[in-house]
Amino acid sequence: MSTAIATPKRGAEEQATLVGGGGKLKHHHPLTPYALCAPYLLLLLTFVLGPAIFGIWISLHNWDFMLPNKPFIGLQNYKDLFDSTSVIFSPFWRGMRATAIFTVASVPFLVIIPLAIAVLLNRKFRARAFFRAMIFAPFVLGIAVVGVLFNYLLDAQFGLINYLIGVIGVDPIGWIQTLPWAWISLVGMTVWWTLGFNTVIYLAGLGNIPAEQYEAAELDGAGAWGKFAYVTVPGLRTVLVFIVTTTILASANMFGQSYLVTKGGPSDSTRTAIMVMTEEGLRQFKMGTASAMSYILAICLGLISIINFALMRERNK
Amino acid sequence: MSTTEAEARAVQPDSAEPAPSKRSYARERNGPVFWIGMIILALIFITPILWMYVTAFRSQSDSRRIPLTLIPDGLTLRAFRFIFSDTQNPVLMWALNSLIAATAHAVLVLIVASMAAYALARMQFKGRGLIFGLIISTLFVPSFIFLMPNYLLMDRLGWLDTLLALIVPGAAGAFGVFFLRQFFVGIPRELEESALIDGANTWDILTKIVLPISKSSLVTLAVLSFLSNWNDFIWPIFVLFSPERLTLPAGLSTLNGAFTTDYPLIMAGATIASVPVLILYIFVQRYIIEGVATSGLKG
Numbered sequence: 322m323s324t325a326i327a328t329p330k331r332g333a334e335e336q337a338t339l340v341g342g343g344g345k346l347k348h349h350h351p352l353t354p355y356a357l358c359a360p361y362l363l364l365l366l367t368f369v370l371g372p373a374i375f376g377i378w379i380s381l382h383n384w385d386f387m388l389p390n391k392p393f394i395g396l397q398n399y400k401d402l403f404d405s406t407s408v409i410f411s412p413f414w415r416g417m418r419a420t421a422i423f424t425v426a427s428v429p430f431l432v433i434i435p436l437a438i439a440v441l442l443n444r445k446f447r448a449r450a451f452f453r454a455m456i457f458a459p460f461v462l463g464i465a466v467v468g469v470l471f472n473y474l475l476d477a478q479f480g481l482i483n484y485l486i487g488v489i490g491v492d493p494i495g496w497i498q499t500l501p502w503a504w505i506s507l508v509g510m511t512v513w514w515t516l517g518f519n520t521v522i523y524l525a526g527l528g529n530i531p532a533e534q535y536e537a538a539e540l541d542g543a544g545a546w547g548k549f550a551y552v553t554v555p556g557l558r559t560v561l562v563f564i565v566t567t568t569i570l571a572s573a574n575m576f577g578q579s580y581l582v583t584k585g586g587p588s589d590s591t592r593t594a595i596m597v598m599t600e601e602g603l604r605q606f607k608m609g610t611a612s613a614m615s616y617i618l619a620i621c622l623g624l625i626s627i628i629n630f631a632l633m634r635e636r637n638k
Numbered sequence: 639m640s641t642t643e644a645e646a647r648a649v650q651p652d653s654a655e656p657a658p659s660k661r662s663y664a665r666e667r668n669g670p671v672f673w674i675g676m677i678i679l680a681l682i683f684i685t686p687i688l689w690m691y692v693t694a695f696r697s698q699s700d701s702r703r704i705p706l707t708l709i710p711d712g713l714t715l716r717a718f719r720f721i722f723s724d725t726q727n728p729v730l731m732w733a734l735n736s737l738i739a740a741t742a743h744a745v746l747v748l749i750v751a752s753m754a755a756y757a758l759a760r761m762q763f764k765g766r767g768l769i770f771g772l773i774i775s776t777l778f779v780p781s782f783i784f785l786m787p788n789y790l791l792m793d794r795l796g797w798l799d800t801l802l803a804l805i806v807p808g809a810a811g812a813f814g815v816f817f818l819r820q821f822f823v824g825i826p827r828e829l830e831e832s833a834l835i836d837g838a839n840t841w842d843i844l845t846k847i848v849l850p851i852s853k854s855s856l857v858t859l860a861v862l863s864f865l866s867n868w869n870d871f872i873w874p875i876f877v878l879f880s881p882e883r884l885t886l887p888a889g890l891s892t893l894n895g896a897f898t899t900d901y902p903l904i905m906a907g908a909t910i911a912s913v914p915v916l917i918l919y920i921f922v923q924r925y926i927i928e929g930v931a932t933s934g935l936k937g
Contacts, residue, residue, distance in 0.1 A: 349840045354757040357840075358769060361754035364810035369776050372787035379786055441675070446668050452676060454923045455683050461919045461926070462687075463869025465887030466912045469894045470690050473901045481689055484706040513686070518930060525931035570780065577871045581894060595782055595872070602786045603876040612786045619780050626778075 380613040386606030398613035409601070409610055415589060416597030417618070419579075423593060424572040427508045431568045432561075435516050439523035440553065453524065457517030464514070468581030471510040472497075475582065497583050503591050507578045515571070519564050526560035527553070562633045566626055573622055594618050690912070694718070694905040701901050717906035727896070729910055731882050732889040736911075739804040739885060740867040746805060747863040748856060751814030756844050758815065759822035760830070770819075773812045785876070792877055803877040804885065808867060814859055817933060821855040822848065858929035861922050868915060886911040 380398050382391045401407040442453055459467060474481050475496035483493040496506045534552045543551060554561075576595040579585055585592030594614070602611025693701055695713040721729045757763070758770050788807055789798075797803040829851070830843050838846070849856065874888040884892070886907075893907045919926065 349761060351763070353840050354761040354763040354766070357753040357757035357761075357844075361750040361810075361815060362769065364750060364806070365773065365776070365812075368788060368791070368807040368810040369779075369784065370772070372784045372791060373779060375787040375790075376783055379790070438679070441672070444668060444672075446672075452680065453927065454919075455680060457923070457927055457930075458687070458916065458919065459683065461865060461869075461915050462912050463865075463887060463915070464871050465869070465890040466690075466908045469890050469904050469908050470686055472894060473693070473905065474686055474689070476899070476901075478704065479702055479706060479899070479901065481685075481706070484708075487705070513682070521927050521930050574780065574782065581891060598782065599785065599872070599876065603789060608786045608790065615783050615786065619783055622780055 376612045376615065379608050380616060382609050384607070384609035384612070386608065391609070394609070398609045399617070401610065402613055402617060412589075412592075412597050412601075413594070413614055416592055416594040417621075419591055420573055420575065420594040420618075422504060423507060423575050423591075424569060426504055427511050427572045427575075428565070428568050430508060430512050431515060431519060431572070432565055434512060435519035435564075436523055436557075438516070439520045439527060440549070442520070442524060443527045453521070456520055459514045460517045462514075464577035465581070467510065467514045468577050471506070471513075471578075472582045475506050475510075498587055500587060500590060503583050503587060507575075507583065507591060510582070511572070511575070511578060519568065522560060522564060523557065526557045530556035562630070565633070566629055569625060569629065570622060573618070573625075687912075687916075690905050690908055693902055694909045696902050698900055698902055702899070717900075717902040720903060721893075721906055721910075726881055727889065727893055727907075728882055729886075729889060729907055732884050732886045733910055733914075735801060735883065736868055736885040736887075737914075739801045740864045742801070742805045743808055743867040744860045744863040746809045747811075747814045748860055750809060751818050751859065752849060752852075752856070753844070755815045755818035755822055756848060759819045773815055776812045777816065785872075789877065798877055799879050799883050801883075804867065804870065804874055808870070808873075813933070814863065817859055817929075818852070818855060820932075821852055825851065854925065857922065858925040861918070861925055862929050864918075865915060865926070 381393060381395060383394050383397075384391045401409055402413050404410055438456065442449060462470075473479075477483060477493055477495050477498065480496070482496065487493065494502055496502050530552065534556065535548055538548045538552050574595060575593050576599070579591045579593050579596055583591040585596055595618075598611050598614045598618070601614065602608050692710060694717055695715070696710045697712075697714050697716060700707075700711045721727060758766060758773075784807075792798045792803045792807075795802075797806075825848065829847050833843050833847055868885075869887060870885075871887045871891075874885050875891055878884050878888055881892075890904070890907050890911055893904050897903050
């Protein structure tokens with residue numbers, strides 16, 4: 322990048338700083354980049370980096386909002402979470418279990434159904450843009466609207482879903498009050514709500530697969546399935562890794578669906594880890610235990626992400 | 639067919655739209671099965687939303703008929719009249735709060751993220767790698783980690799039960815900087831260099847050249863920030879408590895708890911929370927979908 326050939330109109334010292342190494346513009350005062358970054362960095366330090374460290378500090382104290390002083394107790398909060406005789410042990414691990422159940426039950430649907438829809442929407446047809454926009458629309462509504470809407474749709478007496486299955490002769494189902502229906506409801510509404518998000522990412526990935534690869538596969542005699550298995554899936558490799566990872570993280574963060582629809586029931590079985598954590602920390606104000614919970618859940622998610630990456634890379638070889 | 643396409647591509651090798659050739663494998667004709675599938679898909683997505691709007695205009699007894707009737711007896715504004723005049727649940731106030739918080743948040747994100755992203759994309763300075771690394775690393779930290787410490791921070795700052803708690807902390811998210819930096823890196827340098835030779839300073843280059851040609855990215859970021867703030871649920875339900883301070887999602891949650899089976903009323907609240915974003919979505923859906931797609935591909 323020999324931009325230095327620009328006509329030397331200006332003063333010599335400005336010329337000298339015009340082009341730095343690596344092709345970066347270097348016309349500015351040395352402090353300019355810091356000044357430009359400063360407002361964002363101030364926010365980052367105050368609301369992200371600082372709190373991440375402060376959270377560890379909280380978790381090492383008996384940080385009860387009601388206590389006048391918050392004594393340092395070392396790792397006691399963490400020990401309590403692993404001690405089956407402590408009060409918090411059972412709610413916490415039930416919450417972790419609920420989060421695990423939801424993640425395992427929802428991720429396959431959230432990975433596979435959007436892929437199928439993306440392949441369909443990748444065909445050429447009229448109203449393609451309309452369909453794409455339509456399946457993304459629920460995501461724009463947000464969980465509060467989707468939550469109260471499904472709370473109504475799933476109502477055993479007055480809900481539209483029991484009415485519709487009644488039309489085809491199925492008895493009413495206690496979607497919210499019974500198991501496993503409560504889980505099926507939560508997974509179903511999550512699929513309805515977030516399916517468009519993954520579909521749009523798949524569609525972008527499909528658009529990047531060169532048509533020549535499909536033509537070559539066709540010449541080799543591949544049918545629709547062959548093309549899907551040997552061209553589409555390998556072509557979506559990086560997109561798949563991204564989608565699986567972000568979907569696992571999003572499912573592990575599940576909160577609003579349970580909070581608004583099942584309210585954690587029946588008998589706390591759908592009370593997720595985030596619900597237990599916020600109840601403990603932001604309703605009972607036992608911040609120490611709640612912070613310890615958040616770090617344990619974060620470490621679990623970190624481990625899952627690492628395993629996920631390792632598995633995906635293995636398979637790609 | 640493929641030869642004509644290859645020719646077409648050979649004629650204009652620098653075509654900015656190579657998309658048609660890339661999708662050409664899907665040139666099979668779409669039969670009735672395909673269209674039936676599409677119609678079912680459309681019904682699954684449209685019916686719940688329509689049902690929400692229809693129910694909002696029904697009377698309570700009409701919505702509680704057994705068996706249920708699909709066609710309303712008649713339409714009434716009862717639910718809207720009630721929630722517009724209910725001092726315990728000031729829905730219009732919630733809508734105003736949501737609008738103020740989401741707009742202020744989007745503006746703040748645009749300002750701080752565009753400045754930082756420009757420095758990170760175009761300038762060389764000590765610590766640039768470190769700063770960028772820090773920003774990227776925060777993308778991998780789950781957000782629930784920040785609930786407790788930021789709640790205590792809001793308490794210390796006196797921001798609990800104020801919209802500042804919704805506007806400011808979220809602007810520290812890494813997405814905006816990351817997203818704009820990707821875009822700025824791709825802008826050809828020539829424009830900035832010629833402006834430089836004409837004597838423009840960094841601020842002029844950023845505000846008069848870089849930002850105007852980045853308009854579509856800025857709109858995308860603004861819309862995504864606005865929407866995520868408008869829809870934010872877990873944070874507002876804990877940091878806001880007074881009825882007149884809530885945003886729509888937090889308010890909907892209290893309506894849901896207070897009026898359990900008065901569904902027309904709750905659906906009226908959901909209507910007020912959803913109509914503005916759906917209208918916004920109709921106008922800018924291209925930006926939203928492309929923004930999500932590119933961030934997904936690069937992430």
